[in-house]
Amino acid sequence: MAGLLTSTFRIPGFHQLADLFPKHIASLRERLHRGDQQIKTTIIKLKFEPEDHQRIDLLQWLNGQENFPRVAWTNRENSYQMAGIGSAAPQIQMDTCQAGDFSGLASGLAKDGFEYLRFFGGIAFDPTTTSDAEWRSFNIGRFVAPMFSFEVEQGQTRFIAQIVAIDKLAPALDRLLAEFLMLNESFVHDSISEANFRITQEIPNHSGWLDIHHQILTEIDQNQIEKVVLAKKLVVRSDGNLSPLRIFQELDRTNPHAFKYYFEFEEGSAFTGASPERLFSIHEHELTSEALAGTRPQGTSATESRQFGDALLTSEKDQREHGIVFDELQRRFELLTDQIHGDDHPGILNQVFVQHLHQTLSGRLKTGTGPVRVLEILHPTPALGGHPQAAALGAIKKYEPFCRGWFGGPVGWIQGNQAEFAVGIRSALCIAQNQINLYAGVGIVAGSEANAEWAEMNQKLRVWEGSLGL
Incomplete structure (x- = not known):
């Protein structure tokens, strides 16, 4: 059974996330240093919530990122919204499927610790039929748990950073920090009006x-x-x-x-x-x-x-x-x-x-x-x-x-x-x-x-x- 290492940090506002995230990673790494021996699989999940209840435009943030995959989801009631990038764990890809049999998805989700991760994705309408070249990157089915995401749930906005650690925690924290430093802080306001569609x-x-x-x-x-x-x-x-x-x-x-x-x-x-x-x-x-x-x-x-x-x-x-x-x-x-x-x-x-x-x-x-x-x-x-x-x-x-x-x-x-x-x-x-x-x-x-x-x-x-x- 995998372990879960989770912490929630209250920060003054998301404008300070770029400065505070590395400090929290360093502090967490120091606390774990003495006990960083061989471990079982552990899911590291860090949540950052602003004290000022700041709201941001999740999709503008996502549009400013250059890494992939990029995913977004909003439910019909608008009570939950997510925009995320990267992969906290190996993606689940379904390449073959029988009618009414999604065992490939079930086996992918059954890996240690994956019950702590939210996987976003989809499956082809007819998973028994090979898709044409236009759908190549989607496979029969494909799911990803974003490494970084902004979520708004019941009015509360939070930033989530998560990763799967195998064997040792420190290398996973180092990778999480390295990937975080590659994020773009800017919010893109580009326009589609420049293109004419026909x-x-x-x-x-x-x-x-x-x-x-x-x-x-x-x-x-x-x-x-x-x-x-x-x-x-x-x-x-x-x-x-x-x-x-x-x-x-x-x-x-x-x-x-x-x-x-x-x-x-x-x-x-x-x-x-x-x-x-x-x-x-x-x-x-x-x-x-x-x-x-x-x-x-x-x-x-x-x-x-x-x-x-x-x-x-x-x-x-x-x-x-x-x-x-x-x-x-x-x-x-x-x-x-x-x-x-x-x-x-x-x-x-x-x-x-x-x-x-x-x-x-x-x-x-x-x-x-x-x-x-x-x-x-x-x-x-x-x-x-x-x-x-x-x-x-x-x-x-x-x-x-x-x-x-x-x-x-x-x-x-x-x-x-x-x-x-x-x-x-x-x-x-x-x-x-x-x-x-x-x-x-x-x-x-x-x-x-x-x-x-x-x-x-x-x-x-x-x-x-x-x-x-x-």
């Missing part, structure tokens, strides 16, 4: 979508499938070098009530988005998830938005689509939990440009059930895959003319038996120096209209208006 490719295009939609409806009419979720991909290019993190900063600012995520494991390739959908969260053995299906736009006024919402609540087609998702979620919850409870009826979840039918479900996890097992059972939900699962996933492989990669996959964090994951939608892959791929999908059921679904995907893509000006 759509260069739409996959599929509108005529291709009409053909695919017709073929899916034919399979639904033949009772081969009940629901399929298909997506489109926009290839957007800029006339200058784009800054993925700056794009994410604008996305974060313009989408206040979404799960915001940013993963840049290697320079120049970043996956980012603002998802409305919680896959699940686990807190003190309580599992919470939700069914999210059915969409209407927001109106140009509060009255019009309410009218759209009322239409969504009374739509037979949307209620049926939502019911498919919720019923399947309940079935999977029975495999994972006891004492299931949740909303009796769907309500409305509002986002900036759209609104969705939304219904929560919670339950007490069965003994021995942890986050990885929950991932295996809940992903992919019918909200992003379809139903029945095998037939729907087969239709996606058959008809969708691009590789989803992490789009639609689980993104979030795990720490011991606690976890929070969103569904990686309203997302983008930034690649090369001037290309960004945008993704949006819709659920197709009996009664779906091709042009209406096409318009819905375009409405969902409006999440990028503020960042890219499209």
Whole structure:
């Protein structure tokens, strides 16, 4: 069993962190010097909290750093925000995977002391399929525990420095200090307005979508499938070098009530988005998830938005689509939990440009059930895959003319038996120096209209208006 060496330091303000951090490391090193013999694995975790309750812009700090990986996460309630860089421990990389089997992630998390670290990352939508070259740096799944991070939780901002020490503590402290001294103290305020963005490719295009939609409806009419979720991909290019993190900063600012995520494991390739959908969260053995299906736009006024919402609540087609998702979620919850409870009826979840039918479900996890097992059972939900699962996933492989990669996959964090994951939608892959791929999908059921679904995907893509000006 690994040990945990943790200390919390109260400092006057973060402006003194550069001076005080080396002094605290030296003091800690001196105290440990006499006993620095051969040790078991130890997690060193140092927390710095300002006495003046100073708030900083986490993403501007992250944008000022030059090391990788760089990751960021904000939950939908805005009660927890994190921006971090570097690796406190070896990254967990999943290179192969069988359907419903994330044992590679489980074995990576099972290493001594890793239960004390919060790992951020994600998994591909279809982990059984080899991703194309655009997704090379993401693997089937990849998770990192940042060496340095700023966190804001319940209004308290803290700086965290952490590292895994093996054999001796002193070398780990020396490395932690050396890496800290490489951090950039500046906060970058660069702009994305210098670049002009244009759509260069739409996959599929509108005529291709009409053909695919017709073929899916034919399979639904033949009772081969009940629901399929298909997506489109926009290839957007800029006339200058784009800054993925700056794009994410604008996305974060313009989408206040979404799960915001940013993963840049290697320079120049970043996956980012603002998802409305919680896959699940686990807190003190309580599992919470939700069914999210059915969409209407927001109106140009509060009255019009309410009218759209009322239409969504009374739509037979949307209620049926939502019911498919919720019923399947309940079935999977029975495999994972006891004492299931949740909303009796769907309500409305509002986002900036759209609104969705939304219904929560919670339950007490069965003994021995942890986050990885929950991932295996809940992903992919019918909200992003379809139903029945095998037939729907087969239709996606058959008809969708691009590789989803992490789009639609689980993104979030795990720490011991606690976890929070969103569904990686309203997302983008930034690649090369001037290309960004945008993704949006819709659920197709009996009664779906091709042009209406096409318009819905375009409405969902409006999440990028503020960042890219499209």
